[in-house]
Amino acid sequence: MPRGFALRVPGFRAAGVACGIKRGALDLALLVSDGPASVAGVFTRSTVVGAPVALSRERVRRGHARAIVANSGCSNVAMGARGERDAVAMARLAAAAVGCAPEEVLVASTGVIGRPLPLAKIRRGVGLAAGALSAGGLAAAARAIMTTDTFPKTAQARVRVGGRAVTVAGIAKGSGMIEPDMATMLAFVCTDACASPAFLRRALREAAAASFNRVTVDGETSTSDSLFLLANGHAGNPELRGPASRGAAAFRTALREICESLARDHARDGEGATKLVTVRVEGAATAGEAECAARRIANSLLVKTAIFGADPNWGRILQTVGAGRLRLRLPRTRVELAGVTVFRDGRPAGPAATARAAALLRAESEIEIRVALGAGRASARVWTCDLSYGYVRINAEYTT
Amino acid sequence: MPRGFALRVPGFRAAGVACGIKRGALDLALLVSDGPASVAGVFTRSTVVGAPVALSRERVRRGHARAIVANSGCSNVAMGARGERDAVAMARLAAAAVGCAPEEVLVASTGVIGRPLPLAKIRRGVGLAAGALSAGGLAAAARAIMTTDTFPKTAQARVRVGGRAVTVAGIAKGSGMIEPDMATMLAFVCTDACASPAFLRRALREAAAASFNRVTVDGETSTSDSLFLLANGHAGNPELRGPASRGAAAFRTALREICESLARDHARDGEGATKLVTVRVEGAATAGEAECAARRIANSLLVKTAIFGADPNWGRILQTVGAGRLRLRLPRTRVELAGVTVFRDGRPAGPAATARAAALLRAESEIEIRVALGAGRASARVWTCDLSYGYVRINAEYTT
Numbered sequence: 001m002p003r004g005f006a007l008r009v010p011g012f013r014a015a016g017v018a019c020g021i022k023r024g025a026l027d028l029a030l031l032v033s034d035g036p037a038s039v040a041g042v043f044t045r046s047t048v049v050g051a052p053v054a055l056s057r058e059r060v061r062r063g064h065a066r067a068i069v070a071n072s073g074c075s076n077v078a079m080g081a082r083g084e085r086d087a088v089a090m091a092r093l094a095a096a097a098v099g100c101a102p103e104e105v106l107v108a109s110t111g112v113i114g115r116p117l118p119l120a121k122i123r124r125g126v127g128l129a130a131g132a133l134s135a136g137g138l139a140a141a142a143r144a145i146m147t148t149d150t151f152p153k154t155a156q157a158r159v160r161v162g163g164r165a166v167t168v169a170g171i172a173k174g175s176g177m178i179e180p181d182m183a184t185m186l187a188f189v190c191t192d193a194c195a196s197p198a199f200l201r202r203a204l205r206e207a208a209a210a211s212f213n214r215v216t217v218d219g220e221t222s223t224s225d226s227l228f229l230l231a232n233g234h235a236g237n238p239e240l241r242g243p244a245s246r247g248a249a250a251f252r253t254a255l256r257e258i259c260e261s262l263a264r265d266h267a268r269d270g271e272g273a274t275k276l277v278t279v280r281v282e283g284a285a286t287a288g289e290a291e292c293a294a295r296r297i298a299n300s301l302l303v304k305t306a307i308f309g310a311d312p313n314w315g316r317i318l319q320t321v322g323a324g325r326l327r328l329r330l331p332r333t334r335v336e337l338a339g340v341t342v343f344r345d346g347r348p349a350g351p352a353a354t355a356r357a358a359a360l361l362r363a364e365s366e367i368e369i370r371v372a373l374g375a376g377r378a379s380a381r382v383w384t385c386d387l388s389y390g391y392v393r394i395n396a397e398y399t400t
Numbered sequence: 401m402p403r404g405f406a407l408r409v410p411g412f413r414a415a416g417v418a419c420g421i422k423r424g425a426l427d428l429a430l431l432v433s434d435g436p437a438s439v440a441g442v443f444t445r446s447t448v449v450g451a452p453v454a455l456s457r458e459r460v461r462r463g464h465a466r467a468i469v470a471n472s473g474c475s476n477v478a479m480g481a482r483g484e485r486d487a488v489a490m491a492r493l494a495a496a497a498v499g500c501a502p503e504e505v506l507v508a509s510t511g512v513i514g515r516p517l518p519l520a521k522i523r524r525g526v527g528l529a530a531g532a533l534s535a536g537g538l539a540a541a542a543r544a545i546m547t548t549d550t551f552p553k554t555a556q557a558r559v560r561v562g563g564r565a566v567t568v569a570g571i572a573k574g575s576g577m578i579e580p581d582m583a584t585m586l587a588f589v590c591t592d593a594c595a596s597p598a599f600l601r602r603a604l605r606e607a608a609a610a611s612f613n614r615v616t617v618d619g620e621t622s623t624s625d626s627l628f629l630l631a632n633g634h635a636g637n638p639e640l641r642g643p644a645s646r647g648a649a650a651f652r653t654a655l656r657e658i659c660e661s662l663a664r665d666h667a668r669d670g671e672g673a674t675k676l677v678t679v680r681v682e683g684a685a686t687a688g689e690a691e692c693a694a695r696r697i698a699n700s701l702l703v704k705t706a707i708f709g710a711d712p713n714w715g716r717i718l719q720t721v722g723a724g725r726l727r728l729r730l731p732r733t734r735v736e737l738a739g740v741t742v743f744r745d746g747r748p749a750g751p752a753a754t755a756r757a758a759a760l761l762r763a764e765s766e767i768e769i770r771v772a773l774g775a776g777r778a779s780a781r782v783w784t785c786d787l788s789y790g791y792v793r794i795n796a797e798y799t800t
Contacts, residue, residue, distance in 0.1 A: 048722025048730065078718055078730065080746045113715025114748045218701045223719050301618040301701075302795055309796030315513025318478060319623050322448025330448065330478065346480045348514045388796070392789050395702055396709030 007138045007154050009167045010192040011035065011234035014137035016144030019125025021073035021111075021118055026144035028125030029171075031068040031188055032098050032133060037232040039065040040200035041106070042208045044225035051076050051083035052107040053226055055091065059103055060228070063197030066104035068188050068228055069094035069129075071122060072145050072173070073111040077223045086117040093123055097130035108186050108226045110173060111147055138190075142171035145186050148271050148394055149173050153187075155261035159254040161247030162237035166193045168251070170258045174217070174266030185212060187227045187262055193251055194233035195240035203252045204229045211259035215383045217270035218391070219299040229255070267383035268366075272390025275307055276366045282379040283372040285327045290380035296320045297369060297382075304387035307367060312357035314343040317371060332374025338367050407538045407554050409567045410592040411435065411634035414537035416544030419525025421473035421511075421518055426544035428525030431468040431588055432498050432533060437632040439465040440600035441506070442608045444625035451476050451483035452507040453626055455491065459503055460628070463597030466504040468588055468628055469494035469529075471522060472547050472573070473511040477623045486517040493523055497530035508586050508626045510573060511547055538590075542571035545586050548671050548794055549573050553587075555661035559654040561647030562637035566593045568651070570658045574617070574666030585612060587627045587662055593651055594633035595640035603652045604629045611659035615783045617670030618791070619699040629655070667783035668766075672790025675707055676766045682779040683772040685727045690780035696720045697769060697782075704787035707767060712757035714743040717771060732774025738767050 014031040021027040041060035043053050052075075059065065069090060076083050091105040098105075109117065132140075142152035156169040172187035195203075208227055233239075240248050268276040279298045284290035297303055300320040306313040314335040321328060331346035338360035342349050361367060414431040421427040441460035443453050452475075459465065469490060476483050491505040498505075509517065532540075542552035556569040572587035595603075608627055633639075640648050668676040679698045684690035697703055700720040706713040714735040721728060731746035738760035742749050761767060 044723075045725060046719070046722035047725055047728060048718045075715075078715060078743070078746070078748070080731075113713075113719065114743070219699075223715075223722060299619075301791070305792050305795035308792065311796070313513075315475075315478060315623075318448045319446070319513065322446035322623060323444075325445060325447055328447060331480075343478070343514075346478070348478070387792060389789050389792050391701070392705055392708065392787060392792060395705035396711070396788070 006136065007156055007169055008135045009169045009190050011232045012190045013133040013135055014141040015129040015132035015134065016137065016140030016142070017125055017128040017132055019121045019128060021071055021121050026140060027071055027073050028122065028129055029070045029141035029144035030094060030126065030129035030133065031141055031190065033066055033190070033230055033232040035232055036064050036066060037230040038063060038195055038197045038200050040197060040204040040229045042204055042227040044223060046223050048078070048223050050109060050224045051079065051087040052109045053224060054084070055087045056106045056108065056226060059106055062103065064104065065106055065230060066100040067094055067098050068106045068108065069126060070108040070145050070186060071125070072147050074109060074115050074117055075111045075113050075224050076109040076117045077113040079114070079116055082116060086119055089119055090117065090122050093126045097126050106228055108224065110145060110186055110224050113223065138169060138171055145171070145173040147173060150269055153262050153265040153269070155258045157254040157258055159250045161193055161235065161240065161251050164235045164237040166191060166235045166237060166251065168254045168258050170262050172262040172266070174269060185225050185266060187212065189228070189255065189258060190230045192234035193231050193240060194235060194237050195231045199240045199242060199245070200229050200231055203255055206252065207256040207259040210256055211263040214381060215263040215266050216295065216298050217267065217385055264383055267385045270385035271394045272388040273385030274388055275386045277307055277384045277386065278368045279382045279384060280368065280370045280379065281373065282370070283374050283376060284378040284380070285376035287378045287380065289326050290378040292324055293321050293326050293371065293373065294380040294382040296324045297371065298384035301387060304384070307361065308386035308388045310358055310361035312337045312342050312354050312361060317369065318343070321371065321373070327375045328373040329375055334372040336370040337361065338364055406536060407556055407569055408535045409569045409590045411632045412590045413533040413535055414541040415529040415532035415534065416537065416540030416542070417525055417528040417532055419521045419528060421471055421521050426540060427471055427473045428522065428529055429470045429541035429544035430494060430526065430529035430533065431541055431590065433466050433590070433630055433632040435632055436464050436466060437630040438463060438595055438597045438600050440597060440604040440629045442604055442627040444622055446623050448478070448623050450509060450624045451479065451487040452509045453624060454484070455487045456506045456508065456626060459506055462503065464504065465506055465630060466500040467494055467498050468506045468508065469526060470508040470545050470586060471525070472545050474509060474515050474517055475511045475513050475624050476509040476517045477513040479514070479516055482516060486519055489519055490517065490522050493526045497526050506628055508624065510545060510586055510624050513623065538569060538571055545571070545573040547573060550669055553662050553665040553669070555658045557654040557658055559650045561593055561635065561640065561651050564635045564637040566591060566635045566637060566651065568654045568658050570662050572662040572666070574669060585622065585625050585666060587612065589628065589655065589658060590630045592634035593631050593640060594635060594637050595631045599640045599642060599645070600629050600631055603655055606652065607656040607659040610656055611663040614781060615663045615666050616695065616698050617667065617673070617785055664783055667785045670785035671794045672788040673785030674788055675786045677707055677784045677786065678768045679782045679784060680768065680770045680779065681773065682770070683774050683776060684778040684780070685776040687778045687780065689726050690778040692724055693721050693726050693771065693773065694780040694782040696724045697771065698784035701787060704784070707761065708786035708788045710758055710761035712737045712742050712754050712761060717769065718743070721771065721773070727775045728773040729775055734772040736770040737761065738764055
């Protein structure tokens with residue numbers, strides 16, 4: 001979103017504070033709806049999930065919530081029964097501070113796996129955050145959920161729904177362990193639209209499929225992935241209940257755009273990333289093969305290191321597609337890098353094209369890899385980033 | 401194999417020479433059987449394969465061969481009709497130099513994808529190699545097929561087959577683009593055993609499944625993977641024709657051991673590798689889940705960078721198993737790193753265990769990751785290596 005844009009949604013207040021889980025950084029976020037809000041959530045499909053995921057998944061099913069409390073620096077994953085108790089306690093502290101029932105609070109934690117949640121610090125943080133709640137607090141909340149992220153991820157859209165002005169705003173964190181099978185990632189979206197939980201569930205699933213589920217940094221799916229959507233109805237539009245409701249299409253588009261913007265930011269800010277890469281595969285035999293080819297390219301260490309090195313190495317792109325045993329017709333296959341065709345009709349396009357592509361790979365911070373397989377009509381798009389020394393440094397030198 | 405061991409097989413001569421494809425390094429290998437040899441081959445299952453793979457795959461079906469000619473520095477992949485003609489020409493040059501039919505020559509090329517094979521250099525190299533053929537030449541041949549390998553890979557075994565002493569010897573190259581779905585890899589194994597092509601095919605497939613197909617450096621399957629086995633019968637044993645033949649079991653064991661040794665060397669010498677990592681998964685619900693879990697761990701960037709950083713980060717191991725949606729029972733799950741239990745009964749084993757594991761991860765060059773999932777009785781083993789700055793340097797700074 002444009003810098004300096006005021007990130008706020010009517011009827012929501014938020015805060016991000018430092019309570020000492022991380023050294024010298026914001027580490028606790030609180031987000032509160034002034035009244036009950038409809039809620040939907042999408043979670044990691046990992047078979048190993050954090051205690052906060054298990055608890056929030058349960059509570060989202062109720063369809064209504066009032067608040068989200070989240071911390072960075074400690075994921076509260078794989079801590080056994082203690083982890084479960086700590087997640088419940090964290091929600092209870094937030095409920096008491098904002099004056100709602102504990103069941104109305106969703107919890108999320110991100111950071112190191114396998115360390116106990118520092119509950120005394122959380123208590124202090126919740127108290128500080130409750131005192132700091134403000135309509136403009138979403139930006140601070142976005143900072144408080146960052147781990148190895150280098151910038152806070154925020155997005156906001158305004159849209160007409162049933163004759164009313166509706167705001168949709170989201171905050172997210174990403175960076176490493178990112179291939180949401182849903183995207184480590186936390187994302188909280190809030191809106192003042194009036195909508196039923198069932199409508200939100202469907203709209204959120206659809207938006208996640210087109211956004212967070214289309215981004216990969218390192219092919220790793222986190223134990224903590226959580227995407228929450230809260231809608232408090234302050235806009236006063238006629239309730240969105242299904243696809244035929246007035247303004248439903250506009251709302252879904254806005255929601256998807258917010259999610260796409262946040263997801264692209266995940267790739268742009270992947271651990272060690274120097275470039276945002278969009279992979280487009282066309283001419284695949286089936287939609288499944290298109291997606292598989294795009295994901296293979298986006299997750300290929302050889303492709304990602306080549307992009308980091310500004311090397312227009314189309315051979316590595318073809319290699320990883322072929323290695324997936326995906327159908328292609330080499331004589332009809334085309335590879336474009338940064339808009340330059342470097343391979344077509346089964347042959348290299350030649351040294352001039354390669355040189356032009358290399359120059360663009362060096363100069364641009366957003367790169368498109370476009371591959372036409374010549375095998376059919378299906379296509380897919382995935383966002384990723386390059387693989388640099390920075391990724392190795394972040395993940396070898398620190399426990400994350 | 402032990403250093404200084406004489407690598408030679410009765411009835412086989414070989415040579416490795418420099419013909420200028422690579423600067424100042426051996427780059428052309430020739431391996432010749434004194435008489436006709438039974439042959440078997442296993443190739444990449446990629447849908448993008450080099451012209452040499454297509455040609456050799458066809459010729460291996462004949463069941464008999466006399467020679468292998470291979471070069472490094474250029475893979476002759478994705479060069480269209482010209483690539484096909486060049487592969488045929490390379491075989492023809494070798495056939496003329498050693499005095500056999502062109503169909504009796506297998507071809508392999510490894511190196512950069514998308515550059516034309518320098519046929520004038522190949523011609524010169526074949527001439528030099530034919531003049532340099534010797535019984536002790538396998539070691540030089542092993543050097544001549546290296547690309548980013550830091551050491552030549554060789555292995556040799558002696559075994560009694562049908563009352564006769566039989567030698568099995570192999571050479572291989574690996575390094576990057578290694579997850580043979582068969583390992584970039586070339587491996588040539590020769591033996592003086594007498595065996596039918598059908599017996600060799602079955603024995604080689606079985607050996608490849610237990611060795612090269614169990615190693616991964618970067619999860620990438622090459623367009624050029626080729627494993628050849630030549631048996632010239634010089635040992636004079638009764639022909640090996642099936643599992644019931646005298647000495648069949650001993651031969652198969654020796655072949656598997658040679659292949660395992662070469663495959664382990666691939667992992668040990670993976671691009672940028674500082675550690676050889678053996679991943680063992682036990683207690684999986686099915687064999688498929690055991691292998692999938694072992695491969696996920698072995699290909700996890702987060703696990704591989706943690707090993708490089710000597711970080712006993714069991715959380716990343718559980719994360720990647722869970723992300724594959726593999727069944728496990730956390731309260732029964734155990735993770736051992738370098739022989740130290742760091743997670744068990746659903747909980748971290750504590751800081752003392754972590755410190756002990758970290759010390760071993762720093763000190764040892766061979767690491768075992770052992771995971772018991774508590775979900776069943778199936779197990780699997782995969783070899784891999786850590787992910788270091790070296791991998792990024794090699795693959796970002798040079799076209800490979």
